Structures are given as structure tokens and as C-alpha cells.
Amino acid sequence: MSAEVHKLGVAALAREMEAGRLSSVEATQALLAGITRHAELGAFLAVNEATALAQAREADARRARGQAGALTGVPLAHKDIFVTDFARTGLPTTAGSKMLAGYQSPFDATVLARLQEAGTVTLGKLNCDEFAMGSANENSAFGPVKNPWDLQRVPGGSSGGSAAAVAARLVPAATGTDTGGSIRQPASFTGVTGIKPTYGVCSRYGMVAFASSLDQAGPLARSAEDCALLLSAMSGFDARDATSAQRPPQDFAAAMRAPREGATAAQPLKGLRIGLPEEFFPSALAADVETAVRGALAELEKLGATLVDVSLPRTELSIPVYYIIAPAEASSNLSRFDGVKFGHRAAQHGDLMDMYRKSRAEGFGPEVKRRIMIGTYVLSHGYYDAYYVQAQKLRRMIADDFQACFQHCDLIAGPVAPTVAWQLGAQGEDPLQAYLADIFTLPGSLAGLPGMSVPAGFGQGGMPVGLQLIGNYFEEGALLHAAHALQLATDHHTRAPAGF
Numbered sequence: 001m002s003a004e005v006h007k008l009g010v011a012a013l014a015r016e017m018e019a020g021r022l023s024s025v026e027a028t029q030a031l032l033a034g035i036t037r038h039a040e041l042g043a044f045l046a047v048n049e050a051t052a053l054a055q056a057r058e059a060d061a062r063r064a065r066g067q068a069g070a071l072t073g074v075p076l077a078h079k080d081i082f083v084t085d086f087a088r089t090g091l092p093t094t095a096g097s098k099m100l101a102g103y104q105s106p107f108d109a110t111v112l113a114r115l116q117e118a119g120t121v122t123l124g125k126l127n128c129d130e131f132a133m134g135s136a137n138e139n140s141a142f143g144p145v146k147n148p149w150d151l152q153r154v155p156g157g158s159s160g161g162s163a164a165a166v167a168a169r170l171v172p173a174a175t176g177t178d179t180g181g182s183i184r185q186p187a188s189f190t191g192v193t194g195i196k197p198t199y200g201v202c203s204r205y206g207m208v209a210f211a212s213s214l215d216q217a218g219p220l221a222r223s224a225e226d227c228a229l230l231l232s233a234m235s236g237f238d239a240r241d242a243t244s245a246q247r248p249p250q251d252f253a254a255a256m257r258a259p260r261e262g263a264t265a266a267q268p269l270k271g272l273r274i275g276l277p278e279e280f281f282p283s284a285l286a287a288d289v290e291t292a293v294r295g296a297l298a299e300l301e302k303l304g305a306t307l308v309d310v311s312l313p314r315t316e317l318s319i320p321v322y323y324i325i326a327p328a329e330a331s332s333n334l335s336r337f338d339g340v341k342f343g344h345r346a347a348q349h350g351d352l353m354d355m356y357r358k359s360r361a362e363g364f365g366p367e368v369k370r371r372i373m374i375g376t377y378v379l380s381h382g383y384y385d386a387y388y389v390q391a392q393k394l395r396r397m398i399a400d401d402f403q404a405c406f407q408h409c410d411l412i413a414g415p416v417a418p419t420v421a422w423q424l425g426a427q428g429e430d431p432l433q434a435y436l437a438d439i440f441t442l443p444g445s446l447a448g449l450p451g452m453s454v455p456a457g458f459g460q461g462g463m464p465v466g467l468q469l470i471g472n473y474f475e476e477g478a479l480l481h482a483a484h485a486l487q488l489a490t491d492h493h494t495r496a497p498a499g500f
């Protein structure tokens with residue numbers, strides 16, 4: 001059995017444990033061995049075998065007492081943007097930054113505390129772009145992550161370690177965060193399923209803040225079903241996050257399975273209207289991506305969905321709008337890293353100002369510094385009205401454009417990214433290239449809408465392509481339902497990269 005553990009997703013692992021064919025300790029040991037074997041991917045920043053095995057033993061004992069839930073004993077790993085209680089897990093929290101290297105948090109992020117209460121086991125912390133800024137995981141202070149489908153290519157970012165670990169079968173599922181696409185885009189680049197819920201569904205308490213009005217947590221897994229199981233445990237109101245949505249707890253797995261009214265066995269999506277924004281299919285969209293996405297849309301049609309034309313006229317503007325608002329918020333959030341309140345302190349310094357300057361110069365990487373400078377600029381007197389206020393007005397218009405679309409459709413679909421995963425180092429020193437590639441994920445983020453990446457097929461070089469599904473506020477259940485129906489009819493999501 002243990003030789004096969006890496007092939008099992010979340011639901012399958014839980015089933016094996018419930019049937020008594022596998023213990024959490026056995027599963028944990030097998031996965032820890034795989035993580036060591038595939039260190040070349042750079043997916044993990046920290047692993048703690050002793051605390052993981054202790055949690056697994058506890059989960060097995062809980063099951064023996066007849067108190068197991070849907071996730072008890074399931075091993076997971078977490079993006080290193082979530083703080084982990086060092087005393088409990090023995091795991092530091094770095095946010096991919098030298099600024100926080102070795103940081104020992106005194107508490108767990110709410111999302112992780114909830115997964116822990118559900119009985120999951122934490123194997124370790126996953127590499128990510130520094131403070132979640134990036135689209136390729138090349139901005140991590142601890143080195144890049146490699147895409148298991150092609151070790152010369154990036155896994156996407158900023159949740160690149162999470163996506164690579166799930167795709168390489170090192171973990172059945174992982175947590176990630178998405179500010180402008182960081183769950184959906186790496187999921188697309190590595191052929192896994194990921195969901196960013198509506199802003200406010202998952203607590204941000206204990207998530208190292210990047211852009212607070214955009215940051216959301218969510219799962220990356222091998223199927224919509226596994227995402228639903230994780231999201232049910234992770235989500236829910238938290239009084240410690242002022243923007244947490246006050247809604248009753250949700251069972252996303254039940255919502256995923258609930259049949260649509262008027263649906264039939266052959267046509268589970270009968271009556272579902274899927275809107276295709278013309279701006280999501282521009283001439284610059286890579287042909288291989290378009291072919292795979294259109295193939296998945298044809299499958300959805302076979303399952304009963306109807307495709308309708310809609311328009312998101314401000315799609316292109318979402319790039320400048322996001323790259324004003326996100327850096328503005330980041331410049332404010334990152335002011336706490338001054339070598340006194342938090343973070344690295346320069347060994348050699350003069351007076352207080354000199355210490356701040358040297359500590360921040362040494363602790364932050366180039367992309368983070370760039371964003372702090374842009375953010376400070378757009379918030380400064382004289383530029384605030386010209387940039388920040390304009391961007392906020394456009395953000396509202398982008399959100400309104402989605403509501404106009406949802407008059408005509410139930411879900412919106414399109415590509416996640418304009419191309420498949422690119423080569424490591426391909427973007428050189430030009431950050432604009434990466435910013436432009438965020439075009440299809442940023443609109444939904446700015447509107448605060450839920451979005452998913454679902455494996456749609458393969459493109460150039462055998463690289464995975466994701467289909468993006470966007471729903472209206474709190475329509476995670478509808479997204480998961482459509483993705484699940486697609487996955488019951490197709491097998492793209494079951495493919496593993498060679499050697500994993």
C-alpha cells in the first residue's frame with residue numbers, strides 16, 4: 001500500500017484510512033519519503049518529520065476512538081505565507097523572504113488552525129514568491145521551484161511550491177493564496193485543480209499580508225472534489241479578520257454534488273449558461289491554450305451547458321489598476337518589517353534611520369522593493385488622485401462589468417493564462433512581461449469573485465492548460481459543481497508528470 005500512497009488524493013486517502021487499509025502514520029511516512037526523494041523541485045522550504053508523525057499518531061488515535069471526520073489523518077502542506085505555531089509544528093514562517101528567515105510564529109493562521117482541528121497532518125511549508133509577489137515563483141529568496149512536467153520551466157506563482165508539490169504527487173493537496181491569480185495560475189501551469197473563493201470566505205488572520213483588499217486563501221488539489229473537502233474545513237467566519245464574511249458554515253462537497261434542477265444523468269449541466277467574454281480570447285492568446293480551453297468548453301456543452309457571448313470591456317485595464325492598488329496596499333503592509341517590530345535587522349548600522357534603511361535594503365528582494373516604491377509613489381500627495389483614486393474608480397467599474405455579464409450567464413469561462421508555463425529565467429529582468437500575463441486572473445480578483453482553474457488538456461511541450469471558471473459572489477458551490485461534472489467526464493486531472 002505505502003508504495004501507492006502518493007497516487008491517492010484527499011478523498012481516496014480518507015477512504016483507505018476509514019476502511020482500515022492505511023494509517024495516517026503510514027501515509028505520512030510514505031509522503032515524507034517522497035518529499036526527500038524529490039528535493040530537486042525546490043517545492044518545500046521546511047519539513048518537520050517528528051511533529052508530522054506526532055500529528056499522524058494523534059489522528060490515528062482519534063479514528064480508533066470513532067471520532068474521525070472527512071479529513072482526519074490526511075497529510076497536507078501549506079504555503080509559507082500562512083503562519084504556523086512554531087511550538088506546535090516546529091516549522092518557521094518565511095513568506096519566501098530573507099526578511100522573515102527563521103521567523104517563529106507564536107500562533108497558527110486561522111485557516112491552518114481549522115485544518116488542524118479537522119485532524120489533518122502538516123508535513124511542511126511550501127516555497128512561494130516573496131510576500132506572494134510574482135507569477136513564476138522566481139522571486140523567492142530561497143530559490144525557484146521547478147515545474148514537475150518540465151524541470152526547465154516555472155510552476156507559476158506565487159503559490160508555485162503548492163502547485164508543484166500537488167502535481168508531483170508529494171502531497172494530496174496544499175493550501176495557497178491568491179491576490180491576483182496565485183492559486184489559479186500555478187494550478188493551470190501544473191495541471192492541478194485550484195479554487196480562490198469569494199473575498200471574505202476564508203479568514204486572512206495569520207496570512208502574511210500582501211494586498212489586504214485582494215488576498216484570499218484556497219486549496220490546490222487533484223480534483224474539484226478534494227478542493228471542496230478542504231475548502232469546507234478552511235472557510236467560515238472569523239471575528240479576528242474584519243473583512244471575514246458573516247455566513248453560516250458551508251458544505252462545499254454537498255453543494256458540488258447537489259443535482260441541478262432539470263438536469264439528467266447524461267446532462268448534469270443542463271440549463272447552465274456559461275459566458276465567454278470576448279476579451280478573454282484575444283488574438284494574442286496562444287493557439288495551444290485556446291485549443292485546450294475550447295476543448296473543455298465543448299465538453300461542458302456536451303454535459304448540457306450553453307455557451308453565451310458576454311463582454312468584460314475593461315479586462316486590459318485590470319493590469320494597471322491591479323499594479324497600482326496591490327503595490328499601494330503592499331507598501332503600507334510591509335512597513336512593519338523594519339528590523340524592530342518584525343524582521344531581519346542589519347548587523348552593521350549607524351542611527352535608527354540608518355538601521356531601518358540597511359535592514360530593509362538587506363531583507364527585501366528586488367521585486368518587493370519595486371512594489372514598495374511604486375506603492376509609496378501612487379499614495380503620495382499629488383499622485384494619490386491621479387493614480388490611486390482613479391484605480392479605485394476603475395476597480396468598481398470592473399466589478400460592475402461582471403454584474404452586467406451575470407445578467408446573461410451563471411458562470412464565466414476562459415483561459416487562466418495566455419500561455420503555458422514558460423522557461424525558468426525567460427522573463428529576465430523585465431517585470432512587465434509577468435504583469436501582462438496576469439490579464440485573465442486580475443479582473444476576478446479586483447471584483448472579489450470566486451475563481452477556479454480546472455485542468456483542460458495539454459499544450460505546447462506537453463504542458464498542462466487550465467480552464468478558468470469565475471462565479472458570482474459566494475457561488476463556489478456552482479463552480480465546484482461544474483468542475484466536478486467536467487472531471488467525471490474527462491481525465492486530464494488524473495494525469496501525472498513522468499517520474500512522479
Ligand code: GLN
Pocket residue numbers: 132133134135157158177178179180181182183210326438
Ligand atoms: N502575479 C500577481 C502578482 O505578482 C499575483 C500574485 C498573487 O496572487 N499573490 O502580484
